[in-house]
Amino acid sequence: MIGRTMAKGSIVAGCLAPHPPHLVYAENPPQNEPTSEGGWEQLRWGYERLRESLSKIDHDVLVILSPHWQTYVGTHFLGLPHFEGLSVDPIFPNLFRYSYDLNIDVELSKAIHDKAADAGLAVKMMENPDFRVDYGTITTGHMVNPAFDKPLVVISSNRSRHYYSVEVMQEMMMELGRVTRDAILESGKKAVVLASNSLSHRHFTTESDVPEDMSKEHITSHAMHLWDMRIIEYMRTGQAQRIIDEMPEFTEQAIAESDGGGLTWLLSTLTVPSYPAILHGYGTIIGTGNAIVEWPCYAHEEV
Amino acid sequence: MTNPILASYVVPVHPHPLLVPEQNEGWQRLRDAFDEARDHIKECGADLIIIYSTTWPSIIGHQIQADPNPTWTLVDQDFHDLGSMDYSFRIDAEFAEAWNQANHARGLQSRTVAYNGFPIDVGSVVALKLLNPDNAIPAVIVSSNVYANRAETTVLAKSCLDVLQSTGKKAVAVTAMSMSNRMFTEFIEASDDKIHSLKDDEWNRKVLEFLEEGRLEDVAQLSRTIHQQIRVQKVVTFKPMWWLSAMNDNRNDLTGRVLAYEALHGAGGAVVHLDPTSNGMGDKEYDEDDVEVYHGERNVLDAESVDESQASDSVNEHGPALWEPAEGKDAVNTDSAPKPVGLYPHARRVGDLLYLSGVGPRQPGTNAIPGGAIRDGDGNPLEYDIKAQTRAVVENIARILEEAGSSMEKVVDVTSFLVDMDRDFAGYNEVWAETLGHYGPTRTTLAIRALPTPIAVEMKVIAKI
Numbered sequence: 001m002i003g004r005t006m007a008k009g010s011i012v013a014g015c016l017a018p019h020p021p022h023l024v025y026a027e028n029p030p031q032n033e034p035t036s037e038g039g040w041e042q043l044r045w046g047y048e049r050l051r052e053s054l055s056k057i058d059h060d061v062l063v064i065l066s067p068h069w070q071t072y073v074g075t076h077f078l079g080l081p082h083f084e085g086l087s088v089d090p091i092f093p094n095l096f097r098y099s100y101d102l103n104i105d106v107e108l109s110k111a112i113h114d115k116a117a118d119a120g121l122a123v124k125m126m127e128n129p130d131f132r133v134d135y136g137t138i139t140t141g142h143m144v145n146p147a148f149d150k151p152l153v154v155i156s157s158n159r160s161r162h163y164y165s166v167e168v169m170q171e172m173m174m175e176l177g178r179v180t181r182d183a184i185l186e187s188g189k190k191a192v193v194l195a196s197n198s199l200s201h202r203h204f205t206t207e208s209d210v211p212e213d214m215s216k217e218h219i220t221s222h223a224m225h226l227w228d229m230r231i232i233e234y235m236r237t238g239q240a241q242r243i244i245d246e247m248p249e250f251t252e253q254a255i256a257e258s259d260g261g262g263l264t265w266l267l268s269t270l271t272v273p274s275y276p277a278i279l280h281g282y283g284t285i286i287g288t289g290n291a292i293v294e295w296p297c298y299a300h301e302e303v
Numbered sequence: 304m305t306n307p308i309l310a311s312y313v314v315p316v317h318p319h320p321l322l323v324p325e326q327n328e329g330w331q332r333l334r335d336a337f338d339e340a341r342d343h344i345k346e347c348g349a350d351l352i353i354i355y356s357t358t359w360p361s362i363i364g365h366q367i368q369a370d371p372n373p374t375w376t377l378v379d380q381d382f383h384d385l386g387s388m389d390y391s392f393r394i395d396a397e398f399a400e401a402w403n404q405a406n407h408a409r410g411l412q413s414r415t416v417a418y419n420g421f422p423i424d425v426g427s428v429v430a431l432k433l434l435n436p437d438n439a440i441p442a443v444i445v446s447s448n449v450y451a452n453r454a455e456t457t458v459l460a461k462s463c464l465d466v467l468q469s470t471g472k473k474a475v476a477v478t479a480m481s482m483s484n485r486m487f488t489e490f491i492e493a494s495d496d497k498i499h500s501l502k503d504d505e506w507n508r509k510v511l512e513f514l515e516e517g518r519l520e521d522v523a524q525l526s527r528t529i530h531q532q533i534r535v536q537k538v539v540t541f542k543p544m545w546w547l548s549a550m551n552d553n554r555n556d557l558t559g560r561v562l563a564y565e566a567l568h569g570a571g572g573a574v575v576h577l578d579p580t581s582n583g584m585g586d587k588e589y590d591e592d593d594v595e596v597y598h599g600e601r602n603v604l605d606a607e608s609v610d611e612s613q614a615s616d617s618v619n620e621h622g623p624a625l626w627e628p629a630e631g632k633d634a635v636n637t638d639s640a641p642k643p644v645g646l647y648p649h650a651r652r653v654g655d656l657l658y659l660s661g662v663g664p665r666q667p668g669t670n671a672i673p674g675g676a677i678r679d680g681d682g683n684p685l686e687y688d689i690k691a692q693t694r695a696v697v698e699n700i701a702r703i704l705e706e707a708g709s710s711m712e713k714v715v716d717v718t719s720f721l722v723d724m725d726r727d728f729a730g731y732n733e734v735w736a737e738t739l740g741h742y743g744p745t746r747t748t749l750a751i752r753a754l755p756t757p758i759a760v761e762m763k764v765i766a767k768i
């Protein structure tokens with residue numbers, strides 16, 4: 001088991017872990033009410049490889065930034081130790097009606113919150129017990145760790161890109177990533193950090209009668225494919241800085257879900273890595289581009 | 304036909320007037336305005352409250368809530384510290400299903416949703432809890448599609464009107480929306496709330512001035528400009544005025560009143576009442592297309608079905624040529640009915656009786672066939688909806704009767720022609736019972752081999768004038 005003897009807190013892996021509910025639907029887990037005949041196997045096999053990889057790395061907590069907890073007033077953190085309930089996707093309710101039961105590492109959440117506040121970011125702990133956890137968090141959480149037997153830190157997606165610009169979003173997310181990393185290192189815990197977003201994000205606006213009919217699934221346009229491949233190539237060749245540099249064009253031209261800040265935040269927590277990431281899988285979901293990518297920090301950083 | 308919208312309202316989406324009005328005088332004024340609107344809605348005789356909510360985005364066309372009794376506890380994603388919102392609403396599921404079918408008939412992608420625990424959005428929850436607290440009036444909620452343009456949003460309203468007219472229901476139309484939607488991005492004290500910027504405030508006041516003058520269609524036509532000027536570029540743009548204006552026949556002479564306008568964490572929140580009574584100013588001109596059927600790129604997933612949908616919309620591509628209605632001393636013709644397929648009028652007066660030519664479901668202007676054509680241009684059979692076709696026939700009959708000064712109540716005798724009695728009689732009969740059958744004319748139903756256009760039903764009507 002890699003990392004078992006480490007005393008200092010560390011980020012042991014960083015992952016791009018997109019959240020389309022179709023992936024949960026396709027797996028027919030007992031938590032999800034609708035049933036399917038499969039579908040999106042390339043991506044689900046990719047998640048299998050990611051789970052296999054993470055199973056070899058000792059870690060205590062999963063830290064997720066989800067673009068489907070959208071906050072306009074600051075960045076928020078789930079701030080109670082336990083959440084359970086039924087999550088119904090408001091856009092694809094035919095696919096995702098999932099009974100969730102998950103635990104939060106409130107101590108680490110609060111530590112990141114406090115450091116972010118000290119850094120001048122607007123932040124808030126979410127302590128309303130009636131709050132329904134967003135389906136992005138649940139989908140990514142399920143695909144990475146379906147047993148939900150490790151606690152999560154769940155961070156909202158501040159919509160500064162919409163209020164200001166991609167540049168302002170990046171400044172805020174780079175700072176949030178930095179304080180996230182500092183808090184994890186100080187915590188003594190080993191964390192996997194997860195950005196729960198897709199890449200190009202232009203959807204089809206119709207759905208086939210059988211949603212998992214893979215004969216209908218493809219990228220919405222060649223331009224979206226080119227952007228996805230460009231970004232993935234930067235990931236695979238250790239050029240994360242170029243992703244940061246091209247984020248404004250990528251976000252605008254690929255209508256990319258990186259607008260939620262997750263990818264920038266992720267790369268910041270990893271100090272913008274110059275080592276290659278592992279591409280576990282790529283595929284499209286209702287036309288959007290999705291990549292499952294792991295930065296194996298344990299192999300490249302002093303921890 | 305008389306528009307079935309008894310009143311329209313614009314209401315804000317933030318939870319503050321519901322949960323904590325006492326924390327800020329402006330929030331309390333918004334709450335008072337909600338209460339005034341509630342009282343008016345209760346007394347106006349509406350059968351239905353229809354909500355178009357900007358805080359319910361959708362991707363696969365529009366979604367319509369069809370759970371008869373959605374019940375849950377909502378917590379706002381941003382303002383979770385203000386408290387929880389328990390809700391239990393009464394939804395007109397039958398109307399929702401009919402609206403969905405009417406959307407399809409007009410070329411829209413849409414679907415109903417009826418799932419336990421479906422997360423009803425904050426704008427709808429605030430609106431229904433404050434405007435209809437005891438569920439005295441059933442409601443319908445429709446999403447705001449993130450990809451929809453003006454044409455699609457306009458047609459969404461027209462298909463809603465189709466159902467209102469075919470069911471005879473009267474409704475209140477509500478848009479849950481902000482004016483300017485730029486909030487403060489930091490936490491503020493309730494007492495410090497104000498509109499985010501002077502520019503946003505000035506634009507809000509100009510828009511409200513238009514609405515107070517009843518110039519709803521002018522505001523709708525300014526939607527793109529308003530979005531650019533005072534809206535944060537979120538996925539759901541300033542579309543609700545397109546819908547609300549179409550629900551009011553794109554008028555500019557409504558009677559408007561702004562009940563309140565206040566800041567909600569920096570955003571502009573207004574409660575506006577638009578009464579259909581003409582304010583006497585005359586209908587100001589507007590210049591955008593009045594769209595009847597959506598012809599957008601909705602079939603990107605399956606290119607094969609594009610041909611089918613186009614075939615059903617253009618009967619004259621593979622049917623007989625269309626004619627101008629025959630004129631004559633006693634002829635009755637109207638642009639509100641489909642053009643004939645030969646030289647004859649829509650109807651003819653004889654004494655105090657009115658004889659209508661055979662009426663089918665084709666739509667005036669577009670020739671689209673609600674429910675779809677029964678065959679394609681090569682004669683291959685297609686799936687179609689007999690109920691949507693029958694409903695459209697009845698609507699065309701009503702338009703011709705109205706032009707002649709008659710009405711549905713005065714229909715004496717009807718002869719109906721079906722091309723597939725076994726398949727279609729039950730559906731046709733169901734719509735008959737809901738519409739013409741309600742007024743008690745005699746009726747004869749015949750099976751025939753074909754009609755000149757690819758439709759499944761036609762009716763021949765005699766009425767008193």
